[in-house]
Amino acid sequence: MKRVLVLVPGLLFLLSATAQFNVRGKVTGKDTGLPLEEATVTIKGKETHTHTGNDGRFRIKVNTLPDTLIVTHIGYDAFEFVVTDQETEFTVGLVPVPVQLSQVVVSDSRRAIRQVMQVDLKTNPVNSAQDLLRKVPGLFISQHAGGGKAEQLFLRGFDIDHGTDVRITADGLPVNMVSHAHGQGYADLHFLIPETIRDIDFGKGSYYADQGDFATAGYVNFTTLDRPEQNLFKVEGGQISSFRTVGMFNLFNRQSEENNSNAYIAGEYNYTNGPFEAPQNFNRVNLFGKYNASFGARNSISVLASSFNSKWDASGQIPDRAVKQGLISRWGAIDPTEGGNTSRTNIALKYRNRISDSEDWQTNFYYSKYDFSLFSNFTFWLNDPVNGDQIHQSESRKIYGMDNRYTKYIRGDRSEWTLTGGFGFRHDMVRDIQLSHTGQRETVYEYMARGDVDQTNISGYASADWRSGKWKVSPGLRVDHFIFNYADKLEPAYKTLAEQKTALSPKLNIVYSPTGNLQAYVKTGIGFHSNDSRVVVKNMDERTLPATYGADLGIIFRPIPELIIHPAIWHLEMQQEFVYVGDEAVVEPSGRTRRMGADLGLRYQPAKWIYLDADISYARPRAIDELKGADYIPLAPELTSTGGVSVQPFRSFTANLRYRYMKDRPANEDNSIKAEGYFVNDLLLNYSRKRWELGLQIENLFDVEWREAQFDTETRMYNEPAPVSEICYTPGVPFFARVKFSILF
Structure with missing residues (x-):
């Protein structure tokens, strides 16, 4: 329900109707007192609108005083108020209500x-x-x-x-x-x-x-919480020897007119043996902490730190013939010595300065320490009939980086501009990156690749959003410069190989909004992905930064408040799918490719207690330079869909039924071998009270047999006379139920 608040008596009613006035304010959650980012502020009866920043503040220009503003935000009741004074910075506290699809604003x-x-x-x-x-x-x-x-x-x-x-x-x-x-x-x-x-x-x-x-x-x-609403302690347990526990705790929350600060920590432990005959012995430990502080109305910082460590055994991919011949079950293994361990520690600091009501500056510094060790065997005894084909991939890495962003808002009589510029750098220092042929995770038979990588990406970009009436035009340009260095330790004499490359990526988006419930857009742009330094420095004539050229045409349409429809058609061409295959230390260039497709998103909430969603994606991926019939791109998906229904028949109980579907897709270039599609359902039931929650999650509700990862691979099993090329796969999870219990305080 909208409530009307007259903030100042109407002493300024006689102001000229042709004048323009700047109205400033701050939007907070009435339950927490914290600022609300991305709240929409609209002039009633007009399409003019703005949004709050991460400090909850907004500024909007009105033509007359008094005028009526409407403030909306996902998960909060809309608030309507009359403004008669441009001198006061208003504070609006929004009251939380259940999340509704009708709260979405179709404006951008x-x-x-x-x-x-x-x-x-x-x-x-x-x-x-x-x-x-x-x-x-x-x-x-x-x-x-x-x-x-x-x-x-x-x-x-x-x-x-x-x-x-x-x-x-x-x-x-x-x-x-x-x-x-x-x-x-x-x-x-x-x-x-x-x-x-x-x-x-x-x-x-x-x-x-x-x-x-x-x-x-x-x-x-992904963006993490600045502050949890409540402290949380959760335990989960279920089939296949699975156990998980999570804790999330507010350390302090200090609020004052000048300075606000808060901090919280979170931790997670995860263990499972999986459904495999050879236990996974999977362990993962996560720690996370975040501190936020604001200094006055214009400065704020956020500091986060996280660390995780994971270790596991794996059964790996299994050949289809081994299961059909009864040599192993679909939960068995050809080489049960696969597995690995990995860890990552992150530190990041974000600083924001609201220079003025129309200028904003953000800086983000980050550092990561990363280690990786993986033992795999994809071909079994194909290359080494005596010792087997186990490989070891490992590295130790440090990442240093910084991103800066400046935003300027310019509001005129009939149009407005948002100008954004940014620059940054990222440096990866990778030591002893290697691929080796091993046995039983111990013996090293041969190093196939080993060296040190230093890779730097220096970037800058500029973009503009121009709005006038029902139109929005957004041009942009990005420049990325890469410096690649690789010292190959397998060479007899030390030498650093080096290469540099620059990519220019222009963008142009055009949006037309004839009504508040319909928006059409055209998006175009050039993108790229970098290639592996080990390839770049040894193949300087190859494409270092293969580009993509793409375009989208779509609409977002809300025919009724409870329904949003989002169809789009798209086209994308890639200059060169030239990638480094780490499993073999070789390059697989696959030439130019073209993809065309269509997406459809549906969200429907016929009543407050039921929510339906579905996303359908179709693509036609093809290699441009190959003959028809031999131009399929292996494992590229053609038709996928996800969705489900969520019901809340009464306040304390919710039920979610989800599905995911992938159609059969080519596993090789001529489509003679297919990767099987699947249709899998999951169910989540949850009962909530003020201080505790009880949940039941079931994966693969109908216990279908499906294949998760699939590859057309040439393999040879022990004592097999000749290799065979066929689908190797990891089986998808069977019916798997686990119970969750949470305490909130």
Whole structure:
């Protein structure tokens, strides 16, 4: 319900109707007193609007006084008030209410999509580290090692491997690892604790000037909570010897007129044996802490620190023939000595200065210490019939980086500009990055690659948002300069190989909003992903920063307040899918490629107690320079869909039924071998009281047999007379139930 507040008696009613007045204010949550970011402030009866920053403040220009403003935010009751004074900075406290789809404001495609994601997160909370990426519409994942390795990713007709063509960040920290021992762009998100996630921002395509390396199919950014609403202690237990516990605790919260500060810590322990005959012995420990402080009305800092360590055994991929012949079950292993361990420690500091009501500056410094060790065997006894083909990939890495962002707002009589500029750098110092042929995780038979990498990315960008009436035009330009250095330890004499390369990435987005419930957009841009330093310095004539050229045409339409429809068609061409295969220390150039497709997103809330969502993605990925029929891109997805229904028949009880579907897809270039599709359902039941919660989560509700990671691989089992090329896979999780109990205080 909207409430009307007349803030100052109408002494200024006689002001000229042609004058313009700047109205300033701050929006907070009435329950917490904390500032609300991304609240929408609209002039009633007009399309003029603005949004609050992370300090909750806004500034909007009105033509007459008095005038009526409406403030809305996801999860809060709309607030309407009359302004008759431009001198006072108003504070508006919004009252929390259940999250509703009708609270989404269809005024900016990027912001509207982010608000829909906030509704999704409130309605269908994240329950595991894997769920973090599954929340992104159209993004599919496959886990190779039950939570040990980073997930294999699929988006917009790309088999992204572990992150080659999607840029992933968390609180400004880069997640993708350049020149990684296991593969370019390797993105391991397991250092995040799901309960600490506040928001997920994402965008498909290469249309955003503030997104650089790897942002070809899209980008994803995770933001953690500044302050938990309550302290939390949770324990989970279930089948396959699984156990998890999480704690999240506020340390202090100091509020005053001049200075505000708070801090909290969180920790997680995760253990499971998995459904495999050879126990996984999977262990993961996460620690996280965050401190926030504001100094006066214009300065704030945020400091975070996190650390995680993970260790596991793995059964690896199994050949289809071994299961069909009865040599092993689908939960068995050909080489049960696979596994590994990894760790990452992060420190980041973010500083913000509101220079003036129309200027903003942000700086982010970060440091990461990362270690990785992985033992795998994909071909069994193909290359070494005596000792087997186990390989070891390892590295030790330090990342240093900084990002800066300046924003200037210019508001005229009939239009407004938002000018943004930024620059930064990232330096990866990787020591003893190697690929070796090993046995039983101990004996080293041969080093196939070994050396030190130093890679630097210096970047700058500028973009502008011009708004006038129903139009918004956003041009942008990004420049990235890379310095690649590699010292090969397998060479007889020391020598550092070096190469440099620069990429220019222009962008142009055009948005047309004929009404407050309909928006059409065209997005275009050039993106790129960097290649592995070990390849770049040895193949200087090859494409170092292969570019993508893309365009989207779409609309966001709300025919009724309870329904949002988001269709889009898109086209993307890649200059060269030239990637380094860390498993073999070789290069696989696959030439130019073209992808065309369509996305459809649906969100419907016919009543406050029921929420339905569905995302469908179709893609046609093809190699441009190959003959028809031999131009399929192996493992590239063609049709995927995710969605579900969430019901809350009464206040304390919620039920969520989710599905994910992937159609059969080519596993080789001529589509003679297919990777099997699947349709899997999960169920989450939750009963909540003020101080505690009880939940039941069931993965693979109907216990279907499905294959998660799949590859067409040439392998030879022990004493087999000849190698065989066929599908090797890791089986998808069976029916798996676990109970959760949480204490809130």
